[in-house]
Amino acid sequence: ADSLLRAGKKVLLFDAAPMPLAKYFDPELAGIIHSALSEAGVELHLGERINGLRGSRNGVECIEAEGGCYKVDFVFFATGARPNVDLVKGIVELGKTGAIKVNEYMETSAPGIYAAGDAVEVYNPLTGGPQWMPQAGVAVKTGLVAGINAALGRRVAFKGAIGSSISAFSGYYFGKAGLTEAEAKAAEIDAESAYISTSDRPLYCAKRHSLHVKVVVDKKTSRIVGVQIVGNTPAAAGYLELAAALIQGGVSIEDAVFIDYPHMPLLNNYWNPISLALRRLLRL
Ligand SMILES: Cc1cc2nc3c(=O)[nH]c(=O)nc-3n(C[C@H](O)[C@H](O)[C@H](O)COP(=O)(O)OP(=O)(O)OC[C@H]3O[C@@H](n4cnc5c(N)ncnc54)[C@H](O)[C@@H]3O)c2cc1C
Known part of the structure; x- marks a missing residue:
């Protein structure tokens, strides 16, 4: 969608789910991605299932969706994948x-x-x-x-993966490490969460970028089980790497708040966004 918009094309995005990327993000973060898509000019058809395509050998003419028939020049399908076994x-x-x-x-x-x-x-x-x-x-x-x-021979073991991914659209970077709150609850984890919006640099810096962060914590173990981040800075990727290390390393939320990160106003904030979200949870 990003590339097509830049090429001056009109883009329609259909999803049977009510939010974009609803499987990958909790509603707070999916809502920001929704706004980014709308602001960039994507015509969103959410909660609208595609039933088929109409066309001829010369190409597609229109998409037949629940809301009607939409004239298009070409179609990209991204409706899921399966392992090739x-x-x-x-x-x-x-x-x-x-x-x-x-x-x-x-x-x-x-x-x-x-x-x-x-x-x-x-x-x-x-x-x-x-x-x-x-x-x-x-x-x-x-x-x-x-x-x-x-x-x-059996030299090295793979201990597993927590599920991390990141993507970008129109200057926004969005990704997650570990589980969303919905995934944690589906896995019967007694989860609680905190969601914050902050910036990548201290308030006194003229140029700042937004970072929206949600942390999901297992109440029983006091360990982070998931972090989702959306921001209009590639620094979001670095914070997700940090999140993955905190989650996979089993660092307690109290310890994670006080980890001694390097800081320089031009690059980052003295409280990193994950620590800030954890502080909200711990009421610190
Ligand atoms: C559009 C797209 C974007 C992606 N972006 C990202 C990203 O940003 N970050 C990320 O982490 N992951 C991304 N991925 C996923 C990533 O590409 C895959 O996880 C990764 O390539 C998997 O590596 P692989 O070697 O298992 O499989 P593949 O890279 O798919 O390689 C499998 C190879 O096996 C060959 N093959 C299959 N069957 C046979 C056969 N019978 N005989 C011989 N050869 C065969 C195939 O032709 C292929 O070359 C993306 C995937 C896609 C499709």
Whole structure:
């Protein structure tokens, strides 16, 4: 959508869900992405299912959706993905996600066959179950583990992944590390959350960028289980890397608030946005 808008095209975005990226973000953050899309000029058709396309061999003429027939020149579908496991069906065991089941050494159920990348499901330590995470970060790590172990025997174990991703649109960067509040509750985690809007630099800096942050915490363990960030600065990516380290490292929320981060007004704020959100939760 971003590239097409820049090329001067009119963009219509259809989603059967009531919010953009509703599976990946809780409503507070999805709402900001919604506004960013609208402000950039995307015509949003949310909660509107596409039933089919009308056209000829020469191309598509219109989209048949619940709200009517919309004339378009071309269509991009992004309605989901599946692991490509046809090659090994019946040879190795598949997991309940439909991807290949592997152990921590990336060994499949068939001796001598290793699997990695988008083809496998991995252990999520936050939910305690397997999850399909088709992301490059998981692919390269599982690939490294599979390759080393295939060559040298059980040398290195892959302990799992928490599910991190980031994307960008029209100057906004939005991503998450770990679980949303909805995902945490679905995993029967007794979760609480805090949501804040702040800026990347101290108030006395003339040029600042906004950062909207939601932290999700397991009340029982006092550990962070998820962080979602939307901001109009690429610094959002760095904060998500930090979030992933805090989550995967099992740092308690009290300790996370007081971690000694480097600060310089031109680059960041003396309280980083994750600490600020945690302070809200701890009433500090
Ligand atoms: C549009 C798009 C954008 C993405 N952006 C990001 C991003 O920003 N960040 C991120 O983390 N991830 C992103 N991803 C996901 C990322 O690309 C994948 O997670 C990653 O490439 C998976 O690596 P892989 O090696 O498992 O699979 P692939 O990269 O898909 O490689 C599999 C290869 O196997 C080949 N193959 C398949 N079947 C056979 C066969 N029978 N015989 C021989 N060869 C075969 C395929 O042709 C392919 O080349 C994106 C994916 C897409 C589609």
